Amino acid sequence: GHGLGPDHVAWPPEVAAHYRAAGYWRGQTFGALLTSLTAAYADRTAVVGERNGTVSRLSYAELDDAAHRIAAGLVDLGIKAGDRVIVQLPNIPEFVSVIFGVWRAGAWPVFTLPAHRHSELRHFATQSEAAAIITVDHHNRHDHATMAKAVAAEVDSVRHVLVVGSQEFADLAATPPRELPDPDPGSVAFLQLSGGSTGLPKLIPRTHDDYLYSVRESARICALRPESVYLAVLPAAHNFPLSSPGVLGALHAGATTVMSPSPDAGTAFRLIESEKVTITGVVPPLAAAWVQAAAHTDRDLSSLQVILVGGAKCSRELAERIGPALGCQLQQVFGMAEGLVCYTRLDDPEQIVLSTQGRPISPDDEIRIVDPDDPDASAEDEVAPGEVGALLTRGPYTIRGYYRAAEHNATAFTPDGFYRTGDLVRRHPSGHLEVVGRVKEQINRGGEKVAAEEVENHLMAHPGVLDAAVVAVPDEYLGERTCAYVIPTEGSELTGAELRRFVRERGVAAFKVPDLVMVVDSFPVTGVGKTSKRELRAALAALAKNGG
Numbered sequence: 001g002h003g004l005g006p007d008h009v010a011w012p013p014e015v016a017a018h019y020r021a022a023g024y025w026r027g028q029t030f031g032a033l034l035t036s037l038t039a040a041y042a043d044r045t046a047v048v049g050e051r052n053g054t055v056s057r058l059s060y061a062e063l064d065d066a067a068h069r070i071a072a073g074l075v076d077l078g079i080k081a082g083d084r085v086i087v088q089l090p091n092i093p094e095f096v097s098v099i100f101g102v103w104r105a106g107a108w109p110v111f112t113l114p115a116h117r118h119s120e121l122r123h124f125a126t127q128s129e130a131a132a133i134i135t136v137d138h139h140n141r142h143d144h145a146t147m148a149k150a151v152a153a154e155v156d157s158v159r160h161v162l163v164v165g166s167q168e169f170a171d172l173a174a175t176p177p178r179e180l181p182d183p184d185p186g187s188v189a190f191l192q193l194s195g196g197s198t199g200l201p202k203l204i205p206r207t208h209d210d211y212l213y214s215v216r217e218s219a220r221i222c223a224l225r226p227e228s229v230y231l232a233v234l235p236a237a238h239n240f241p242l243s244s245p246g247v248l249g250a251l252h253a254g255a256t257t258v259m260s261p262s263p264d265a266g267t268a269f270r271l272i273e274s275e276k277v278t279i280t281g282v283v284p285p286l287a288a289a290w291v292q293a294a295a296h297t298d299r300d301l302s303s304l305q306v307i308l309v310g311g312a313k314c315s316r317e318l319a320e321r322i323g324p325a326l327g328c329q330l331q332q333v334f335g336m337a338e339g340l341v342c343y344t345r346l347d348d349p350e351q352i353v354l355s356t357q358g359r360p361i362s363p364d365d366e367i368r369i370v371d372p373d374d375p376d377a378s379a380e381d382e383v384a385p386g387e388v389g390a391l392l393t394r395g396p397y398t399i400r401g402y403y404r405a406a407e408h409n410a411t412a413f414t415p416d417g418f419y420r421t422g423d424l425v426r427r428h429p430s431g432h433l434e435v436v437g438r439v440k441e442q443i444n445r446g447g448e449k450v451a452a453e454e455v456e457n458h459l460m461a462h463p464g465v466l467d468a469a470v471v472a473v474p475d476e477y478l479g480e481r482t483c484a485y486v487i488p489t490e491g492s493e494l495t496g497a498e499l500r501r502f503v504r505e506r507g508v509a510a511f512k513v514p515d516l517v518m519v520v521d522s523f524p525v526t527g528v529g530k531t532s533k534r535e536l537r538a539a540l541a542a543l544a545k546n547g548g
């Protein structure tokens with residue numbers, strides 16, 4: 001690799017040379033991509049969306065112009081190449097013009113979710129030493145502008161808070177466009193967020209070269225064409241709706257992206273009908289909700305050809321119902337913001353589509369399935385073919401290390417650069433992977449990832465909590481929910497409601513607030529004296545069986 005700097009772990013130079021020679025890394029930046037798309041598709045619609053009830057449509061030429069102006073405005077503000085810019089925007093058309101504007105300024109978007117709250121935003125700003133935050137005034141009754149300003153007051157590096165919809169932002173977005181230097185395509189383009197399993201969420205550095213490879217191949221694998229219409233229902237900043245094939249895959253194909261302001265079936269079905277949506281991507285609980293809603297909708301969903309389902313395991317039962325209920329083809333996707341993305345292919349046999357989570361994008365995605373009981377297992381410790389093991393991966397769009405996280409990288413990656421995904425998988429003879437569980441201390445709450453330790457730390461900040469352990473509890477709708485076991489300090493009277501309020505008020509995304517709280521005297525321990533989360537989960541299962 002080159003030019004990644006001391007905050008990054010680059011691919012070894014000979015590996016990077018191979019990825020270039022193989023044509024995976026093509027030396028194009030996001031800004032240059034938009035320029036070439038605009039030359040090819042100028043008058044076609046790039047983005048459709050609503051803000052405060054007003055529908056807008058941006059052609060490729062208009063998007064290109066908006067991104068040029070935002071870039072010039074950011075540079076005039078003092079944003080420099082390599083500066084980090086936190087982007088916290090809902091699914092509005094400006095999401096797309098803003099991220100391309102930041103890219104053209106040579107800066108790096110830091111992709112936070114609208115659900116993130118004060119303590120998370122402050123952590124991302126601190127960890128990335130962000131120069132600016134771009135947000136909206138209000139979204140879902142939360143005051144994002146005030147939150148961003150509070151973070152700016154606490155974190156020295158943050159010099160600007162830009163609020164889309166304000167006069168100040170309108171003025172910035174009206175800056176006369178000018179050509180700006182194109183960054184090195186091998187350099188970092190943005191920071192994505194990790195689902196995490198330890199303390200605080202890690203930042204994931206993705207380069208123009210590596211990400212555009214996954215976007216280009218995703219668009220091809222999902223058969224996107226200029227006539228396609230992609231509906232973004234999940235928050236666009238998440239890796240799945242961003243790139244699998246997502247907003248960027250749709251743009252790459254010259255297609256149209258429709259930004260859905262909400263994931264609910266009512267809104268999505270209305271947009272599928274009115275915009276003649278051909279493809280979308282959802283998490284399993286949403287797919288289940290849509291399957292139910294489709295049984296009694298008056299909307300015409302016949303334009304829909306493909307629905308991608310991923311982010312969490314799609315059960316066989318649900319997989320079987322999706323196609324018939326929505327009148328389209330199911331495509332399973334198993335991906336991660338760190339890199340590796342697997343898809344079932346559109347011409348795969350039905351049995352494979354229903355029972356696996358797909359196979360990797362690239363012939364150079366290296367897959368090793370290793371001893372699940374050894375957290376230090378190396379790539380050589382492979383299980384027998386067809387057996388379940390822990391998934392390690394390395395490849396042309398999988399990071400070799402988190403941003404500014406040397407200590408964590410030492411365990412999250414093998415010494416030879418394989419990423420320990422923490423997922424338990426089995427490989428079918430066809431090369432397709434079936435996800436059967438995980439070894440990481442994470443709860444997958446319907447696709448939203450909760451790091452057990454992060455929530456435990458919030459709970460332990462409560463003066464009445466002596467110790468806390470957060471585990472997953474099976475849930476019919478979400479697949480899993482979170483349960484916090486807490487041991488009170490002597491004499492303290494803890495209630496679940498009080499602890500949930502406490503965690504929420506510390507400023508975290510609502511999906512991280514424990515769904516269940518169990519106040520106990522002690523935790524079961526393992527042979528080596530560690531809290532046995534396995535036994536805590538078993539205790540919950542036994543409770544559920546005995547009717548709670």
Ligand code: J2J
Pocket residue numbers: 193194195239240243244309310311312313314332333334335336337338341357421423435438444447449
């Ligand atoms: C089981 N577990 C899955 C699946 C992800 C496309 C799609 C999803 C993500 C994503 C993504 C799963 N079945 N089909 O980035 O580009 C769990 C695994 C994985 C973790 C990654 C994309 N699809 N998972 O979900 O970074 O545990 O990315 O390691 O949020 O989600 O989470 P995240």
